[in-house]
Amino acid sequence: MSKITLKDLSHSYLYSQSKKEDWALRDVNIDWKDGGAYALLGPSGCGKTTLLNIVSGLITPTKGQILFNDDDVTLNNPVERNIAQIFQFPVIYDTMSVYDNLAFPLKNRGISKEEIDSKVLEIAEMLELKSTLYNRASGLTADGKQKISLGRGLVRSDVNVIMFDEPLTVIDPHLKWVLRSKLKELHQKINRTMIYVTHDQTEALTFADQVVVMHEGQIVQIGTPVSLFEKPKHTFVGHFIGSPGMNILPCEISSGNVFIDGNKIETSIVNTKKENYSKTEVGIRPEFIKFSNGGIPIKISKVSNTGRHKIIDSECSIGRIKILSKSNEEIPSDTAFISFDKKFTYVYGDDWIIE
Amino acid sequence: MNKTINQKAWFFVVPVFVLVAFNAVIPLMTVVNYSFQETFGNNVFMWEGTRWFKQILQSERFHAALGRQFLFTGIILVIQIPLGIAIALSMPKEGPWVSVCLVLMSMPLLIPWNVVGAMWNIFALPEIGFLGHTLNGLGFDYNFTQQIGDAWFTTILMDVWHWTSLVVLLSYAGLMSIQPAYYQAAEIDGASRWSVFRYIELPKMKKVLTIAILLRFMDSFMIYTEPFVLTGGGPGNATAFLSIDLVKMALGQFDLGPAAAMSLIYFFIVLLVCWVFYNLMMKNEEQS
Numbered sequence: 268m269s270k271i272t273l274k275d276l277s278h279s280y281l282y283s284q285s286k287k288e289d290w291a292l293r294d295v296n297i298d299w300k301d302g303g304a305y306a307l308l309g310p311s312g313c314g315k316t317t318l319l320n321i322v323s324g325l326i327t328p329t330k331g332q333i334l335f336n337d338d339d340v341t342l343n344n345p346v347e348r349n350i351a352q353i354f355q356f357p358v359i360y361d362t363m364s365v366y367d368n369l370a371f372p373l374k375n376r377g378i379s380k381e382e383i384d385s386k387v388l389e390i391a392e393m394l395e396l397k398s399t400l401y402n403r404a405s406g407l408t409a410d411g412k413q414k415i416s417l418g419r420g421l422v423r424s425d426v427n428v429i430m431f432d433e434p435l436t437v438i439d440p441h442l443k444w445v446l447r448s449k450l451k452e453l454h455q456k457i458n459r460t461m462i463y464v465t466h467d468q469t470e471a472l473t474f475a476d477q478v479v480v481m482h483e484g485q486i487v488q489i490g491t492p493v494s495l496f497e498k499p500k501h502t503f504v505g506h507f508i509g510s511p512g513m514n515i516l517p518c519e520i521s522s523g524n525v526f527i528d529g530n531k532i533e534t535s536i537v538n539t540k541k542e543n544y545s546k547t548e549v550g551i552r553p554e555f556i557k558f559s560n561g562g563i564p565i566k567i568s569k570v571s572n573t574g575r576h577k578i579i580d581s582e583c584s585i586g587r588i589k590i591l592s593k594s595n596e597e598i599p600s601d602t603a604f605i606s607f608d609k610k611f612t613y614v615y616g617d618d619w620i621i622e
Numbered sequence: 623m624n625k626t627i628n629q630k631a632w633f634f635v636v637p638v639f640v641l642v643a644f645n646a647v648i649p650l651m652t653v654v655n656y657s658f659q660e661t662f663g664n665n666v667f668m669w670e671g672t673r674w675f676k677q678i679l680q681s682e683r684f685h686a687a688l689g690r691q692f693l694f695t696g697i698i699l700v701i702q703i704p705l706g707i708a709i710a711l712s713m714p715k716e717g718p719w720v721s722v723c724l725v726l727m728s729m730p731l732l733i734p735w736n737v738v739g740a741m742w743n744i745f746a747l748p749e750i751g752f753l754g755h756t757l758n759g760l761g762f763d764y765n766f767t768q769q770i771g772d773a774w775f776t777t778i779l780m781d782v783w784h785w786t787s788l789v790v791l792l793s794y795a796g797l798m799s800i801q802p803a804y805y806q807a808a809e810i811d812g813a814s815r816w817s818v819f820r821y822i823e824l825p826k827m828k829k830v831l832t833i834a835i836l837l838r839f840m841d842s843f844m845i846y847t848e849p850f851v852l853t854g855g856g857p858g859n860a861t862a863f864l865s866i867d868l869v870k871m872a873l874g875q876f877d878l879g880p881a882a883a884m885s886l887i888y889f890f891i892v893l894l895v896c897w898v899f900y901n902l903m904m905k906n907e908e909q910s
Contacts, residue, residue, distance in 0.1 A: 325806050345810045358807040360821040371821075375812035419811060 269336040269427045271299040271322065271460065276331035278317055284329070291317045293484045295331070299428075299462070304454045306475035307464045310507070314484040315464045319430050322462065323352045335427055351420035352430040356437060357412035361405040365396055368404045369418045376423075390418045393453070410438045410446075417446075421453065428460040435470065447474060468508050480504050496552075497611065502618045505550045511578060511589045514556070518549040518614065525549060525614055528585045530563050533609040536621055544616035553578070553591035555608035558599055562606040563588075570598055581605075656882035674883035684884065686859070687867040688891075694774075694863060695842045698781050702838060703831070705782070706789025710797055711823070713790070724794075727787045735784075739851025742780040746852075766853065770860040773853050777861050780848055785838060792834045796827035832903045836896060843892055864888055 276295040284290055292314045299305055307315045320326040322333060324345040332341050340348050351372075360368050369387045378386075391397045394414045399407065404415055413434065420429050431450075435443045451474060454461050465471050471478050472492040480488045480495065480503070487501035499505035505513030518527050525532045527549055534549065565588060569580040572594055579590040579598060590605065592598065614621045657674055659667040678684050713723045733741075748754040748765040753776075757764040766776040800822065808818045846865040849855065855862035855870070862870070868888065872881035 320806075323810065325809065346812045350810065352806070352810050354803040354807060356801065356803060358801075358803050361825040362821060371813070372811040375814070375817065416807070419807075 269460075270301045271297075271428060272332075272334040272337070273297045273299075273318075273322070274332040274334065276318075276321065276328050276333070278314075278321060278326065278328045278330075290484050292321070292328070295486055297479065297486065297489065299460060301460055302458045303460055303477060304451070304475050305460075305462045306471035306478045307462060307481060308466070308468060308471040308478050308507070309481035310466055313481045315466075315481055316432055317484075318481070319352070319432055319462065319464050322428070323350050323430055324348045325352075349423075349426055350428050350430065351423060351426045353416050353420040353432065353434045355433045357409060357416045359404045359407075359412050359415050361403075363404055364401050365391070365404050365407070365415060366400045368415050369396075369422050372419055372423055386422050386424070390422045393421075393449070394418050410442050413437055414446075417450075421457075424457075426459065428462060431461065431463045433465050434463075435465075443470075450474065468510075472508075480507065482507075498613070498620075499550065500620045502548060502550060502615050505552070509552055509554075511553055511591070513550045513552050514588050515615070516549050516551075516588070517585055518547055520547055520614070527563060528583070532607060532612060534607075534612040534614050535610055536614050546617060547621075548615045548618075549607075550613045550615055550620075551607045552611060553589040555611040556588070556590045556605050557608070558590075558592075558603050559606040560604060562604045564602065564604055566602050567598070567600065653882045653885050656878050657886055658879075660879050670879060674879045675887070678880055678884045678887055683859075683867070684887075687862060687864050690860075690862065691843060691864045694778070694781075694845070695839060697778055698785070698842050699835065699838055701778070701782050702786045702789050703835060706786050706834065707793050707827070707831075709786070709790045710793035711819070713794055715798070724791070727790050727794075730784050730787050731791075733784070735847040736851050738780065738784050739848040742776065742783075742848070743852050746776045768857055770857060773857060773861050777849050777852060780852060781842065781845070784848065785841065788837065789834045792830040793827055796830035797823060800826045832900075836899060839895065839899070840892060843895075 273295050276292060277290055278292040279290045281289050287293070295318060307318060309315050317326065321328050324340070324343055324347070327342065332339055334340065335348065345352070360371060363371065366387055369390055370383045373383045373386060387400075388397075391400050394417060396411070396414055396418065399411065404412065407415070417434060420431075435446060438446060447470065450461070450463075463471065463474050465474075472495075476491065477489060478492055478495055479486055480501075482501070482503040488495060488499065488504045490498075490500075495504055495508050499508065499513060502513070502515050505515060516527055518525050518532065520526075525534050525536075532549060563583055565581040565583045567579055567581045571578045571580075574594065576594050577592050577596070577598065579592065581588050581590060581603075588605070655667075658670060658672070660670050661667050709727075714720055730738075743751075745751045746753045746766050748758055748767070754764055754766070763769075764772050766772040804822050804826075805818065808822055813821070844865055845863055846869070849861050849863060850866055850869075853861045855866040859867070865888075868881060868884055871877050871884065
C-alpha cells in the first residue's frame with residue numbers, strides 16, 4: 268500500500284536519443300494516490316506498456332525517478348517493489364494445477380501452507396475457478412487461463428500496486444463485462460491501487476476514477492472520465508475520447524474574438540490574446556452542436572441512426588463536422604445552419620487548450 | 623455431404639507407391655526372404671523357417687552386442703540431453719553473438735560421419751594424437767586401441783562432440799519461442815532461476831526435447847560409421863555395436879540368413895522403442 272510518484276520520467280529503447288521520436292516516453296510526471304483506480308489510455312505504441320513496465324520494475328527508465336511512498340525505487344526489481352502485474356496474454360505455468368498456479372507467488376515468498384490455502388480458495392471463489400481448481404491449468408480455455416493470471420496478481424494481499432496490461436484482450440465480449448465489473452468490485456473490496464492499461468476508452472472510463480491519456484510518449488491529460496469528455500486539454504483527447512470524437516476546426520483569433528471562416532464564435536475562453544501559435548483550432552463535441560436559424564452554414568451529407576441518437580455527417584467551407592442529435596429530432600435536409608454551445612467550445616493553440 | 627466417387631484418384635498415389643516400394647518395401651522384403659532361408663549362392667535357397675530368428679535370439683553374441691548398444695545409447699542420451707539444454711540456456715538470446723554461436727554449433731553437424739571418425743582416430747592416437755599425447759603426458763595410461771575403457775570413453779566423447787549440437791539447436795529453438803511475458807510474470811511472482819527453468823522453460827521445450835530424444839535415440843542406436851572408423855569395433859568386440867556386429871556377420875562371415883534375421887530383430891527393436899516412447903509422450907500430452 269503506497270502512493271506512487273513518477274518524477275520527470277523519460278525512456279528510450281535506443282542507445283542515442285537525438286530526436287523527439289527516439290523517446291518512447293517523455294517527461295512523465297504523475298502522482299498516484301494510495302488505493303486509487305487509474306487507467307492509462309492511449310492508442311497502440313503511445314508508451315502505455317513502457318510506462319507500466321517502468322512502474323513494475325521490468326524496465327529501468329533512461330531518466331527520472333519512481334517513488335513509492337517517497338522512497339526511491341527506480342533501481343529496484345519487481346520483487347523488491349512488491350507489485351503484481353497481469354499481462355495481455357494469459358501467462359500460466361502449464362504443468363501446474365490451477366491451485367498451484369494461484370499459490371505460486373505465495374510459495375515463492377515462503378508463506379505458510381494454511382495461509383496459502385485460505386488465500387487461494389478465496390481468490391478461486393471470487394474468480395469462479397473453484398470447479399477446476401485441481402485440474403491442470405493448460406487444459407483451460409483462453410479466458411480461464413486469463414482468470415488464473417488475474418488470480419495470481421490478486422492473491423497477494425500486501426502488494427503496493429496491481430497493474431493490468433490490457434488484460435481482457437483475449438476475453439469474449441460478454442465475459443469482458445463480467446470480469447471488468449468484477450475488477451471494479453474487487454477494487455472497492457480490497458482497496459488497493461490499481462493501474463489499468465488499455466486502448467479501449469469504454470474500458471478505461473468504466474474502470475477508473477482517474478484516466479491518464481497518453482499520446483506519442485507524453486501524458487496529454489489526467490482527469491476524471493467526465494472532465495476528459497467535457498474539457499479535453501489537448502485535441503488528441505478530444506479525438507480519442509467520445510464516439511464520434513470532437514470536431515476540430517481551424518480558426519482565426521483577432522482582437523479577442525474567434526472566427527471560423529469569417530463567422531464569429533462564442534467560446535468558453537476568457538483570454539483570447541493572440542500568442543504565437545503556428546495553428547489555432549476550435550474544438551466542439553458533436554453532442555454540443557445545435558441546428559439554429561443563423562451561424563455556420565453546412566451541407567448535410569449523411570445521417571446514420573444508431574438507435575439512441577443520430578450521427579450527422581456534414582460539410583462546411585473549412586471541413587467536415589459531425590453532429591449528434593436525439594433520434595427523434597427533426598433533421599433539416601440538405602443545407603442548414605448550426606451553432607455551438609458556448610460552454611463546451613474550446614480553442615486550441617498548437618493542439619493544447621487556451622484558457 | 624455428397625462426395626464424388628472417382629476411383630481414378632488412386633492414380634495420383636501411384637508415384638508415391640512406386641517410390642516407397644523401390645526404396646523401402648522391396649529391399650525390406652528381400653531381407654525377409656533371406657531371413658527364412660539358407661543360401662550358398664547361385665540363387666539356390668533352402669527353407670529354414672524360424673531357425674535363424676531362434677538362433678539370433680539365443681546367441682550370446684547378439685545379447686552382448688545388444689547390451690553394448692543399449693549402454694552406449696543410454697550413456698550418450700544421459701550426457702547429451704542435459705548438456706544440450708545447458709548450452710542452449712547459456713547461449714545469448716539476441717545480438718551479434720547469436721549467429722556466431724549458431725554457426726559454431728552447426729559445425730560438427732556438417733561434417734561427414736566417416737570424417738568425424740577419422741578425425742577422432744587421429745586426434746586420439748596415443749603416441750601422436752593431440753588428445754592421446756596430452757592425456758599420456760598428464761600421466762594417464764591412455765590407449766583407445768588397446769584398453770576397453772579408453773575405447774568407450776573416446777567413442778562416447780566423439781559422439782557427444784558430434785551430436786550434442788543437435789540437442790542444443792532444438793532446445794534453443796524451443797527457448798526462443800517463449801514469450802517474454804512468461805519471464806516477466808515469473809519475475810513478478812518472485813520465481814527462482816530453478817523455478818523458471820522447471821515451470822516455464824522445460825515445459826515449453828517439451829515438444830522439441832521429445833524430437834531431440836527420439837532422433838538421438840534412433841541415430842545412436844543405429845550408429846555405424848564413426849565407431850567403425852575410430853575403433854573398428856575393438857579392442858576385441860568391446861565397441862562392436864549392433865550395426866557393426868551385423869555387418870561383420872553379413873559381409874565378413876557371409877551368414878546371410880542369420881544376418882537378415884538379426885536385421886529384422888534390430889529393426890523391430892528400434893520401431894518398438896520409438897513407438898513406446900512416442901505413445902508415452904502423447905499420453906502425457908492428453909492428460910494436460
